[in-house]
Amino acid sequence: MGTVTRVGISGWRYPRWRGTFYPVGLPQRDELGYAAARLGTIELNGSFYSLQRPSSYQQWAAQTPEDFVLAVKGGRFVTHLKKLVDVxxxxxxxxxSGVLALGRRLGPVLWQLPPTLPYDPDRLAAFFALLPRTTARAAELAAQHDARLDGRAWTTTDADRPLHHALEVRGAGYVxxxxVELLRAHDIALVVADSAGRWPQxxxxxxxxxxxRLHGHAELYASGYPRTLLEEWAARVRAWSAGETDVGGPLVxxxxxRAPHGREVYVYFDNDAKVHAPFxxxxxxxMLRDGPPGAAAQ
Structure with missing residues (x-):
């Protein structure tokens, strides 16, 4: 496990970003490439709303640099409709649906639970046991698709790589x-979410x-992060990357x-409504490239 740190955005196709983040006249088909040239990772969230097609994942991979990472948000059919049962x-x-077509660009898979889903350790443990932990196992699972994907399924992987999963919860019952110990036992990352106080942090x-996932500190999906708050998040990211676990936030x-070889850290800004996220x-x-304040003077 390396100490890779990547910072990016949740989604990229927002009309309000055109003429602000995206230059006037930039074709929509070029927006992903433009964003990927300026960021280290992007969270694919269309996969949350519906099954995408392999051709889409292939296009997204082709439009990003070889060392780019695309996290993929798991489908709401699994989390919100089936509520993790019989899935x-x-x-x-x-x-x-094409997730494995991302190849080496495939990053963590995000699973977001609805606020109405109560904490049920048996339900979670059964779900975690189904999740593939390598791309080879994901390909084996993909081969078990039903008839709805006949003729459009992608069930192979170009190489066997580790596959990581993260869980975002939105109910007080999970505190x-x-x-936390259940997540650790199954090696599932607990999403650190900043949501203007709406959901547990x-x-x-x-x-x-x-x-x-940074959804907005003062106003959900809308407010930006002033430099003082970004410096606080930068300090946390540096600590996590170095393998530390005491980052000055609430623990349950x-x-x-401590991870002596460090941890991989992925940060996604989801405060997109007023075009704060990419900036x-x-x-x-x-900040992370430049080091902590005063580092250059030492």
Whole structure:
């Protein structure tokens, strides 16, 4: 496990960004490439709303640099409609829809639970047991897709690579030590979410991957992050990347062991409504490149 740190955005196709982040006249088909040239990662969220096609994943891969990472948001059919129950075939369909066509660009898979889903450790444990932890196992699962994907399924991988999963929760019932320990037992990253106080903000490290979603500090999906707050997040990211677990945020369980070789950290800005996300992401990435305040003078 390396100490890779990537900062990016959740989605990229927003009309309000045209003429602000995206130059006037930039064709829509070139927006992903434009964003990818300025960021380290992007979260694919169309996959949350519906099964995409392999051709789309192929196009997204072709429009991004070879070392770029695309996180993929798991389908709401699994999380919101099926509520994680009886989901082996829906999971097979999700992975057969083309996720593996991203090849080396495939990053963590994000699963977002609805606020109405109560904490149920048995339900979560059964779901975690179904999740493939390598791309080879994901390909095996994809081959179990149902007839809806006949003729359009992608069930192969170009190489066998680790596959990481992250879970974002939105209910107060998850603020309990048993939940954190369950995630650690299954090596699932607990999403650190900043949501203007709407949902729990938990800083427990539960995997060698740390996954952060910044939805807006003062106003959900809308407010930007001033430099002082970005510096706080930069300090946390540096600590996580170095393998630390004490990042100055609220914990619901004991600290995870320090990772001597560091952790991978992914940060996604989802405050898109007023076009703050791409600029906040670039600012945070620059802070991380430049080092902590005063570092250059030492």
């Amino acid at each position: 082996q075939v829906p999971l097979a369909n999700f992975f057969a 309990e030590p048993g939940f 938990l800083f427990d490290v539960t995997s060698d991957v740390v996954y952060v 369980a004991s600290h995870a062991p 906040d992401a670039m600012s945070l990435a620059a």
